[in-house]
Amino acid sequence: MTLGRRWTAAVAAAALLASACGGAPAPAASAREAWDRFMQAMVAGDGAAAARLYDSDARAALVVSLRDRRERVRRGDDAAQVLAGTGLAREDLDLSDEAMAGLHLVRASPVAGDLAWFRESRVESEHASGADESELELRGSDGTARRIWFLREPGGWVLDSTRTHRGF
Numbered sequence: 001m002t003l004g005r006r007w008t009a010a011v012a013a014a015a016l017l018a019s020a021c022g023g024a025p026a027p028a029a030s031a032r033e034a035w036d037r038f039m040q041a042m043v044a045g046d047g048a049a050a051a052r053l054y055d056s057d058a059r060a061a062l063v064v065s066l067r068d069r070r071e072r073v074r075r076g077d078d079a080a081q082v083l084a085g086t087g088l089a090r091e092d093l094d095l096s097d098e099a100m101a102g103l104h105l106v107r108a109s110p111v112a113g114d115l116a117w118f119r120e121s122r123v124e125s126e127h128a129s130g131a132d133e134s135e136l137e138l139r140g141s142d143g144t145a146r147r148i149w150f151l152r153e154p155g156g157w158v159l160d161s162t163r164t165h166r167g168f
Helices: 003-022 031-043 049-052 058-075 079-083 090-094 097-108 113-119 161-166
Strands: 122-128 133-139 145-153 154-157
Touching: 031 049, 031 097, 031 113, 031 122, 031 133, 031 145, 031 154, 049 097, 058 079, 058 090, 058 097, 058 161, 079 090, 090 097, 145 161
Parallel strands: none
Antiparallel strands: 122 133, 133 145, 145 154
């Protein structure tokens, strides 16, 4: 084998290893693991990781909504009015759809709005509602209970944001 071929083989092997080790995290194996990862992402301000743990329908709807807002601002609508409640600033509209969605989650989602409560809460119980649905009941230090719902999607367990946010 010539030096050029060895180099090419070494680079290809390194790329394969890097993609196997450094790609997206493994899917959450349980609702509890999904919740723990979601909270770690929220506390760290890692919107991309938080967004990966939202159900696919909610992520898609969020992206469509943010694209619409981006387009409205580009057409000349008042940015402050269009972006009210999203946690986004005009300059955030230049980000990718996924980055905008992640920023929205860590800045303006219901969990972000009460992050201190969620950080201090504990999982009191977990209830399966079939093979692909689960619910965690959280209890805060103030005695308040909140329910967080999860779905098993092809990519692992994720938050069922529609059902969860109905209770907030």
